[in-house]
Amino acid sequence: MKRGSVESRANHLAAVFDQTRHDHHVLCVEGLGHRRRESTRPVTVYKTAEWDRMIAYEPADLTVTAESGMRLSTLNAILAEHDQWIPLWVADDKEDTLGGAVSAGIDGLWQGGYGPFRDRILGLRVVTPGLGAIELGSHVVKNVAGYNVPRIFVGTRGALGVITAVTLKVSPRPPICWSWVWEGDLSALMRRAHELRELAWPWAALTLSYQPGSEMRLRAEWHGRRETVRYLVENLGAGGHELPLWTEGPWIDRAVVFKGALPRRAMGELLEWVDEAALIIEWQTGRIFGSASRSEAQRLAIWLGEHQGVFDVVSGPDLGIAMNPILIDAWTRLKEAYDPEGILG
Amino acid sequence: MRQQNWLEDLKKIVGVRNVLTDPMALLPYSYDGYTLVESTPRAVVLPQSRDEVAAVVKILARAEIPFLARGAGTSLSGGATALEGAVILHLSRMNHILEIDVENEVVVVEPGVVNVHITKAVEPYGYFYAPDPSSQQACTIGGNFAENSGGPHCLKYGVTVNHIVAAEVVTVDGDVVMLGNLAGEIDGPDWLGLLIGSEGTLVIATKLWLRLTKQPASSQTILALFDEVDEASRAVSAIVAAGIIPAALEMMDQLAIDAVERGPYPVGYPADLRAVLLIEVDGERHEVLETAREVEEILHSHRVREVRLARTSEEKTRWWANRKTAFGAMGLISPQYYVQDGVIPRSQLPEALARIAAIAKRYDIRIANVFHAGDGNLHPLLLYDGRDPQMVQRVIQAGSDILAVCVELGGSITGEHGVGIEKIEDMRRQFGEGDLKAQAAVKTAWDSEGLLNPGKLLPTAPRCHETGSGPVKRD
Numbered sequence: 001m002k003r004g005s006v007e008s009r010a011n012h013l014a015a016v017f018d019q020t021r022h023d024h025h026v027l028c029v030e031g032l033g034h035r036r037r038e039s040t041r042p043v044t045v046y047k048t049a050e051w052d053r054m055i056a057y058e059p060a061d062l063t064v065t066a067e068s069g070m071r072l073s074t075l076n077a078i079l080a081e082h083d084q085w086i087p088l089w090v091a092d093d094k095e096d097t098l099g100g101a102v103s104a105g106i107d108g109l110w111q112g113g114y115g116p117f118r119d120r121i122l123g124l125r126v127v128t129p130g131l132g133a134i135e136l137g138s139h140v141v142k143n144v145a146g147y148n149v150p151r152i153f154v155g156t157r158g159a160l161g162v163i164t165a166v167t168l169k170v171s172p173r174p175p176i177c178w179s180w181v182w183e184g185d186l187s188a189l190m191r192r193a194h195e196l197r198e199l200a201w202p203w204a205a206l207t208l209s210y211q212p213g214s215e216m217r218l219r220a221e222w223h224g225r226r227e228t229v230r231y232l233v234e235n236l237g238a239g240g241h242e243l244p245l246w247t248e249g250p251w252i253d254r255a256v257v258f259k260g261a262l263p264r265r266a267m268g269e270l271l272e273w274v275d276e277a278a279l280i281i282e283w284q285t286g287r288i289f290g291s292a293s294r295s296e297a298q299r300l301a302i303w304l305g306e307h308q309g310v311f312d313v314v315s316g317p318d319l320g321i322a323m324n325p326i327l328i329d330a331w332t333r334l335k336e337a338y339d340p341e342g343i344l345g
Numbered sequence: 346m347r348q349q350n351w352l353e354d355l356k357k358i359v360g361v362r363n364v365l366t367d368p369m370a371l372l373p374y375s376y377d378g379y380t381l382v383e384s385t386p387r388a389v390v391l392p393q394s395r396d397e398v399a400a401v402v403k404i405l406a407r408a409e410i411p412f413l414a415r416g417a418g419t420s421l422s423g424g425a426t427a428l429e430g431a432v433i434l435h436l437s438r439m440n441h442i443l444e445i446d447v448e449n450e451v452v453v454v455e456p457g458v459v460n461v462h463i464t465k466a467v468e469p470y471g472y473f474y475a476p477d478p479s480s481q482q483a484c485t486i487g488g489n490f491a492e493n494s495g496g497p498h499c500l501k502y503g504v505t506v507n508h509i510v511a512a513e514v515v516t517v518d519g520d521v522v523m524l525g526n527l528a529g530e531i532d533g534p535d536w537l538g539l540l541i542g543s544e545g546t547l548v549i550a551t552k553l554w555l556r557l558t559k560q561p562a563s564s565q566t567i568l569a570l571f572d573e574v575d576e577a578s579r580a581v582s583a584i585v586a587a588g589i590i591p592a593a594l595e596m597m598d599q600l601a602i603d604a605v606e607r608g609p610y611p612v613g614y615p616a617d618l619r620a621v622l623l624i625e626v627d628g629e630r631h632e633v634l635e636t637a638r639e640v641e642e643i644l645h646s647h648r649v650r651e652v653r654l655a656r657t658s659e660e661k662t663r664w665w666a667n668r669k670t671a672f673g674a675m676g677l678i679s680p681q682y683y684v685q686d687g688v689i690p691r692s693q694l695p696e697a698l699a700r701i702a703a704i705a706k707r708y709d710i711r712i713a714n715v716f717h718a719g720d721g722n723l724h725p726l727l728l729y730d731g732r733d734p735q736m737v738q739r740v741i742q743a744g745s746d747i748l749a750v751c752v753e754l755g756g757s758i759t760g761e762h763g764v765g766i767e768k769i770e771d772m773r774r775q776f777g778e779g780d781l782k783a784q785a786a787v788k789t790a791w792d793s794e795g796l797l798n799p800g801k802l803l804p805t806a807p808r809c810h811e812t813g814s815g816p817v818k819r820d
């Protein structure tokens with residue numbers, strides 16, 4: 001059963017906030033539940049997956065507003081009717097809701113070709129315990145009116161408010177998507193990746209992936225016009241449509257699923273260093289995604305910290321990565337306004 | 346610290362020569378590119394390093410004196426004008442490109458570096474810095490950080506927030522914080538994304554790490570000459586609807602064409618032309634060839650009078666110089682002009698332009714249009730004569746009506762010039778009370794005393810700060 005109209009979400013959530021407060025719980029908002037972080041406090045889980053209405057879609061404006069529980073695949077099916085899409089492909093092939101992708105700061109492999117997912121977020125509708133229902137950002141592709149508050153909701157897992165609707169910039173679907181793969185020795189693959197960037201640019205994704213016990217794999221994916229793909233086939237061989245990302249078998253969730261990034265200079269070094277983790281690096285942007293045991297994830301977090309990289313848990317235990325004390329102050333003051341009683345964790 | 350000593354203390358930090366208090370020296374700082382409000386700063390300080398900025402800020406914060414940073418002063422919304430007796434930290438001495446890190450595809454700069462100098466410095470390595478405001482010959486990266494500036498090529502490449510990977514900032518207490526990282530990925534709350542575009546009201550940036558973009562392998566610049574503005578607008582929508590995102594898609598109407606043709610870079614547009622589109626496609630060479638061909642087809646199906654393809658880089662450079670000097674060229678057809686900046690959903694372009702024409706008629710003024718058509722970012726240029734006070738009032742009112750149209754059509758009151766002083770009240774058009782409170786909470790989180798760049802961005806009641814020695818002129 002759907003939980004009422006968009007307008008009634010705020011009232012409904014206000015009651016949920018009251019109940020959570022009464023139970024001395026923390027409210028954990030969940031889309032499909034794939035990106036859950038373990039919590040030490042008692043949690044009331046609130047599912048948004050039923051909030052899946054389309055609110056506004058204007059193909060000529062390349063913008064769409066939908067409720068936060070809508071699955072990305074559902075949205076993309078609607079956009080496909082107009083040859084448009086939200087190009088977000090997460091390496092574990094799991095589904096995300098729009099609100100879940102924003103809250104967990106999820107990003108995909110096509111950043112090289114389309115930029116980060118967060119750059120598509122134009123506006124959010126949010127219900128907060130402290131300020132009630134608020135609109136953040138705008139519905140147009142360009143806007144600098146006021147602070148860019150939607151940014152602070154990306155990756156903060158609903159700690160400031162419950163996202164009820166998301167406005168995104170959409171992209172035209174390319175006429176063709178084509179891929180090529182190579183396996184073997186890391187240094188040869190790195191040379192090849194370098195050559196690929198000289199041959200054409202930007203690739204939708206240029207990934208190097210590694211699973212413990214199997215060979216390193218380079219995969220190049222082009223989104224664009226048929227003439228370009230013909231030219232690339234002449235230079236690189238036949239390739240294929242949607243060639244697999246990993247050398248062997250499907251993606252396996254280990255204790256920690258992580259994402260992050262590292263400076264381009266350190267990419268090769270990380271692939272030489274990695275041992276027990278499944279890891280994928282997007283070669284144009286230095287973005288990473290992977291899965292590891294808790295201890296391996298901890299080692300990796302430290303390694304990345306030492307190499308000016310970033311490590312973030314997508315699902316699994318909180319590894320307790322510290323924030324700068326000045327930023328903690330700013331965060332605390334924001335929390336005081338948005339969620340004064342800490343209902344949202 | 347004794348409050349009256351703050352000026353002496355500032356001199357100890359930056360040197361006597363770098364603290365300006367003489368009224369004549371302060372005069373050029375009493376306004377920026379938005380000339381409808383003038384307000385003299387209490388003093389101007391010219392620090393040379395992050396440590397000097399931090400020390401200056403600490404002194405001012407302790408004395409409870411408001412302050413703000415200033416780059417080149419090209420803000421078109423009054424962002425760099427000091428209100429409430431604020432002290433200006435002019436960052437023109439912090440103008441060094443510190444490192445070109447080709448391997449990581451990042452350039453490290455001080456905030457006073459002029460935008461265009463970055464692209465010039467990295468060009469030999471095969472890169473460019475993508476955000477290209479038309480003011481790029483003068484405006485600084487610090488100003489771009491604060492305004493989240495855009496430019497013609499932002500249609501494809503994105504605005505400033507998409508190109509700053511890290512920033513070293515000084516907070517209102519004089520603490521130095523590093524945000525973002527060389528990897529360009531968020532790490533906890535996206536503070537950097539929040540601070541970019543905060544109009545100098547939350548922090549002062551002292552060092553910036555900018556993402557470099559590889560120069561495209563190929564590009565094609567196209568001019569499309571139209572006999573009707575409406576057809577030109579429809580062609581814009583048709584290009585986007587065909588799934589084409591050009592690198593740039595700019596439009597000028599007849600009055601704007603008249604002005605630019607009198608300027609230093611005439612293109613030779615026919616005098617009776619009603620609208621021109623300047624389109625650039627770039628990327629891998631096969632993509633460019635095909636896309637340009639498709640764009641041409643679309644233009645021909647929209648009653649275009651003539652389509653020209655740039656044959657040489659000189660021709661392309663001239664077309665762009667003609668476009669990028671359009672604001673200044675208004676001076677050739679009018680004593681003064683007032684630039685508006687609003688956004689509409691691009692499908693509403695014909696409607697918006699028709700309504701702007703009706704506003705011009707209603708207020709009996711001339712309005713030229715030069716704008717980023719591809720993303721619906723309008724720049725109506727309202728022409729006036731400042732010696733006619735009634736006309737000035739009509740222009741202000743017409744500008745406000747244009748913003749009302751933008752909001753009514755589902756758009757925004759500013760796409761790139763910011764709220765500043767100019768649009769502070771217009772914020773209420775776009776946002777509800779709760780939305781504004783949510784934004785005010787951001788200000789409180791970073792600057793609870795309201796010392797940084799007061800009187801900008803948020804329509805709150807003015808705070809009571811001690812005012813400067815002379816009366817603050819605000820007209």
Ligand SMILES: Cc1cc2nc3c(=O)[nH]c(=O)nc-3n(C[C@H](O)[C@H](O)[C@H](O)COP(=O)(O)OP(=O)(O)OC[C@H]3O[C@@H](n4cnc5c(N)ncnc54)[C@H](O)[C@@H]3O)c2cc1C
Binds near residue numbers: 417490496
């Ligand atoms: C002819 C003309 C054309 C223009 N074209 C465009 C355009 O195409 N696109 C566009 O987006 N804008 C355009 N602008 C507007 C303007 O150039 C931009 O807003 C620019 O970013 C301002 O830079 P500045 O160095 O002049 O900053 P200033 O005007 O000096 O300051 C602007 C704001 O930035 C703050 N600031 C400055 N430095 C810092 C710092 N280091 N840390 C924190 N805050 C700081 C100031 O306090 C102020 O609030 C144009 C202006 C003119 C006059």
